[in-house]
Amino acid sequence: MIGYFDPKTDRDLGTPASLSTSLITLEIDGEQVQVPEGTSVMRAAALAGINIPKLCATDSLKSFGSCRVCLVEIEGRRGYPASCTTPVSEGMVVRTESPRINKLRKNVMELYISDHPLDCLTCPSNGNCELQDMVGVVGLREVRYGLSVSNHLHLPKDTSNPYFTFDPSKCILCSRCVRACEETQGTFALTINSRGFDSKISAGANESFMDSECVSCGACVQACPTATLSENTVIEFGQAEHSVITTCAYCGVGCSFKAEMKGNQVVNMVPYKDGKANRGHACVKGRFAFGYATHQDRITQPMIRDRIDQPWRTVSWDEAFQFAASRIRQIQAQYGTNSVGAITSSRCTNEETYLVQKLVRAAFGNNNVDTCARVCHSPTGYGLKMTLGESAGTQDFDSVEHTDVVMVIGANPTDAHPVFGSRLKKRLRQGARLIVVDPRQIDLLKGPHYQADHHLQLRPGTNVAFINAMAHTIISEGLEHSDFIAQRCDQAAYQQWLSFISDSRHSPEATEAITGIPATELRAAARLYAQGGNSAIYYGLGVTEHSQGSTMVTGIANLAMLTGNFGRPGVGVNPLRGQNNVQGSCDMGSFPHELPGYRHVSDSSVRQLFEQAWQVSLADQPGLRIPNMFEAAIAGSFKALYCQGEDIAQSDPNTQHVEAALGSLECLIVQDIFLNETAKYAHVLLPGATFLEKNGTFTNAERRIARVRKAMPPLAGKEDWQVTQGLAAALGYTMTYQHPSEIMDEIARLTPSFQGVSYARLDELGSIQWPCNDEHPLGTPVMHEDSFTIGQGQFIPTEFVPTEERVNGRYPLLLTTGRILSQYNVGAQTRRTANVAWHAEDVLELHPHDAEERGINDGDWVGISSRAGQTVLRARVSSRMQPGVVYTTFHHPFSGANVITTDNSDWATNCPEYKVTAVQAEKVTEISKWQERFRHLDSYQRQLLSESQAEA
Amino acid sequence: MNAEYLIKMANQIALNLAYEQDPERRADMVAGHIRKFWEPRMIEALLAVDPAHPDLSPCVVAVLTRL
Incomplete structure (x- = not known):
């Protein structure tokens, strides 16, 4: 049986909620209304059940005040202020409807409609169009300006994106798409080109959506009040007739979605705005890449x-x-x-x-x-259980809104956890400081309106030397949180750890030769982490998938205890977990x-x-x-x-x-x-x-x-x-x-x-x-508030033990593997969707210096050999890599990325060391022996499958 | 089960717990870790290794008597 879930609030209240705790009382249409200070008149009215007409306002975006439809009358004020940009004040008396207001709104709507195609009956947004709704609300009955004058109705569509269509002829220039790209997604791919009548929404510098820096998150599509940006599935199938609230099955962010349905068919997936993990946002995978569910390759019989x-x-x-x-x-x-x-x-x-x-x-x-x-993430389980007593991250995602210093270690959230990546970027734009610890130049390092304070570009396999140097610096410079350590941590364990970490072999000057991180840079980062206010560590598989993954997680927990960064919003140790569950x-x-x-x-x-x-x-x-x-x-x-x-x-x-x-x-x-x-x-x-x-x-x-x-x-x-x-x-x-x-x-x-x-x-x-029990009946957003699950926090020494996987004359490069935005894990789902438009094959990224030394050009076939095996990939020459380090993904089986990775694993948990493999790369002209075997096995097994299906 | 594989894993555990400088306590910790995480046939296969095996670290030799 299909269970329907009735969402409690799904109305668009026009502008975001105010977080203020002081209340303001005002009168709207004769009703007394009490709302938090900083609330807009539009939202206050909406909360009182009065829906002021609007076009450019939506409660997921800051108010903008461009459409002039939400005008109201306020006693004692001249003119007709826009209710979306006008904050409430004590004793304010607001009127949302009057003949004069209605006339003004009608005039505004008439102008919009004078440059809008009147194909409502056959429009994809029919039944879900805010412009149409507002025309109805204001009661527009005629348009006095004929279509013989200049208009935008001839503008061509952009169908470059496989998932949505941009039809500028329907655009009302409300800027909701531009603002969603900026405020919600943080990519800033959209803009309004030109001025006045020539104004037009543009992706990048007048590029098509696919050619621009658009990451296809779909926030613009969701924000659009007309059919200017429409999902292709909605264009094809029409509007949904019911919806089901569910949880995305891609990454560990766990976005909440409304699956918009027609019978048993998913029309589109809309991020659910009350979803506490994603707050109404989504990525190209969760929002668009659901077609695999009905793909012809599905196995349907035992x-x-x-x-x-x-x-x-x-x-x-x-x-x-x-x-x-x-x-x-x-x-x-x-x-x-x-x-x-x-x-x-x-x-x-x-x-x-x-x-x-x-x-x-x-x-x-x-x-x-x-x-x-x-x-x-088995090392996460081990390391956090040993130090804190619970095998899980300590915070909720909302916590980042209270973070002053973000340290991201071995994670690439804008690709692998994109919705959290967007929330993180939002906080960075608000002024939070950023330390990135990663061998690669990841996209998070620099974005519109922010850039990382420190990029500690360490050598793969040296995480523990790095984290020890951070702790050593904090101790040697007296930056530890003594009260927290005294009250919350086991003193004997701390003293043992203290004598371990105080040794000069852990100083940044001593570890510089190991990690490649300049000591001055590391010291500056350590000071920022220790003194910058609420500091939070977010980490990914670049921490865990090493021979010392568990040691590194332990070191991270040590560092957060050392600086008192536990037990409140904004801090903590946050593993970004890979898969949905x-x-x-x-x-x-x-x-x-x-x-x-x-x-x-x-x-x-x-x-x-x-x-x-x-x-x-x-x-x-x-x-x-x-x-x-x-x-x-x-x-x-x-x-x-x-x-x-x-x-x-x-x-x-x-x-x-x-x-x-x-x-x-x-x-x-x-x-x-x-x-x-x-x-x-x-x-x-x-x-x-x-x-x-x-x-x-x-x-x-x-x-x-x-x-x-x-x-x-x-x-x-x-x-x-x-x-x-x-x-x-x-x-x-x-x-x-x-x-x-x-x-x-x-x-x-x-x-x-x-x-x-x-x-x-x-x-x-x-x-x-979780935990959700008698003590925490509503669950536990922040763990270890008054004491650690283990009781007193356990500092554990973390000796750096270099991996056995080392470069030599035969294998002079280090391979590290990872993920990209459009594909998910082994790609079984995303390869069966239009996401292949962004990533049709795995490539080997290598630094221009390493490429030149080997005579490798962009697009060449490159053989990569390790002690475990050999495979062949196309080269992408990229300065995102540091010299000596190469990178690939494992989303396509034929790539054989894991033919090269070795059996080395984490000492405590056997988590494989995917992130460090010594390899050689050379130009080749044919695929590897393994790939030949793979091709043969693959076609043979597909043949066996099709024979059985033909029989059935 | 392949002895080399198990020796490598046991040595690695000993190496990562080397911060414990008392050899007796360290051997106890390594043995404790192995008992907590290793399946019995792995322990049996490790115990079947000759304590004089050149690849066994001294700590792991001490661990063999504790499993």
Whole structure:
């Protein structure tokens, strides 16, 4: 059943809310109204239920006062002030309607309409046009100015963007698009060109949208009150007839959306303005790239095969479950209970992830369950748990609005977390200071109206030396927050750490040779971080995906404790988590050593709780982590894997090693929406459902649990939790959930930090940041307010241990990998959308000096070799790189970026060291051997799939 | 399971906990870490390594008796 969620407030109140706490009383149309000081007359009226006509005003943007439609009369004031730009004052008496006002508004509207095509009936905005609405409200009945005079009706459309069309003939020059691009997105790609009658909205310097610096976030489209900027899907399908509030399934920002629907068809995705993670904003992926959900490549029927060189056989769900279950049981009988395991998906819901780990623990009878957090943020879990006591970021995204100094380490938020990137840029434009710690020149470094104070361009693999130098500087210059340390932190641990960090080997002067960061620059950055007010650290995979990822996270927590940057808005340690539900999958017990709520499997009291609830006895030893599963598979002691919504063959490092492991399995069960790279090695293919096809919850990077609501029925008939339940039943372990809400109720019963969470509560509050319990019934936006979860904060020494992956004569360059804005992770979704217009292939970025030395020109084929393997990519010569460092992405499987990355991993968690691989690059004329094999395997497996589909 | 793989991991843990200067306490910490995060067959395979194996760091040799 599709559940409809009734949003509480979805009205446009015209201008943004005032945050003032002092109240002003005024009279509007005879009614007494009380609003915060600084509120506009327009918003005050709207709050009182009076909708003053408007065109250029919208509550997501600062008031502008250009359209002259919102005029009002105010007693004692001359003329007719615009209500959007007029703040309320005590005792003000406002009249919003009078014959005179109406005449003025009519005249204004008449002028607009005199230069507007009168094709309303066939216009894409028909039914959702603010201009049309205002014409109706003012009662315009005739236009006295004929179309024989000059007008803009002949202006050509710009259809360069694959997702929206710009039709300047319908533009009323309200500037909402220009302001949205500036205020909301922060790209400043749009402007008004020329003056007077010649004024025209222009992308870049009179370029097409695609050629300009527009990032296709769609904020302009959403802001447009007419059909000047329209989604192509709206032009094609028409206006939606209902909407469903749900949560985006791309990155860890977890944007809230209204899926605008016609029957089971998504017309467009509109960011939900009451969504607390995104506050009404979105990016090119979340807003536009949803077409993959109905792509022809979707797997819609269960399939099985005995060997991976056989065609798939389409079967019923029951037959697929029985086949999979009998294989699992046979393998366990032959090789032992621990010869099988599963990988939960950080793209699936909390409820689905919970069920997979429950299936492993209760039905497989072991703890061999892991999740893709292993390869991204497992060091975050380790480092923050050891120092603070909780494996999660400390703040909400709103916190950035109170931040004075932002330090971004190893993260590229404008590409990988674009909506948070925009919020961050907004704060920077307001004057917050910025320290960027990154080997690359990232876009965040400099934007319109701000620039970073410091770019600490360290060498890949030297993070810990850097963070130690920061702490050493703060200590040696006496900038630590002594009171905070005395009150909130363990003194013995602090003293041990203090004697460690005070050693001169950690001084910036000593580490300069390691990191490449000039000591004076680092000292200046350390002073700014320690003394600049509220300082917040935001970090990404450039911190975690190293051999010392866990040490670096620990060092970050140490630094924030040292400066007292915990426990209030504006500060904290903020991991920018990669996938939509990677926080949730960790919370739900996806790690092989932890039950839900991060409780170790060896804790008998916790085990007992789950044993009673699940009616089984549970294994008390940790299970295999993903890289350990591969090793065990190659060694012959791990034989079956159930992999839900995760493409380990593409995303995990050292592809050839992963392929060898997958090839060693006797039973690989893949549950996915597509035939992904992993599925090419599978024996059972269970169709997955997209986020649009199911109910559940995701938990984003700020611990925010938000509802995922079904907008259309699952293409293959089952939501993913139902598939796991079916497999469990075939294994002889019955689960009887009728709806994911029942799974959440069980999670809440068994997990203290989720104690107060239920679907009813989520509907009531919109979303909840855990912990949510008796102590925090509304959730916890800021953690560790009065004390740390662990009690007293634990300083832990962080010795710098250089990675074994070092450059030498044979491999003189360092490769680091990352993401770009338009593609998501392995690209399975975004490659099946028009987002390929921005990034059709992965390229190797290298510095002009390195390119010249090798005779490489832009666009040349370049062979990249490492100790693990070789692949070939096209070159992009770019000064964003520092000499000696090259960069690529892993969004396309044929690129084989992970053929080159190695097995090196974080010492504590086995998180792979994606960010440091020693490589050589040279000009080549043909693809690599691996790529040849890939092509062959790919076409062979597609052939096997199409044969089975032809049979069906 | 491949012994080299496990030796490398164990050595790496020992190296990263080297800030603990007391060798006994450090070996306890490394053993504790391994018990907390390693699956039993990994521990068994590490225990099957000859303590005289040239690649084992001295700390890990001390850890072998603690697992």
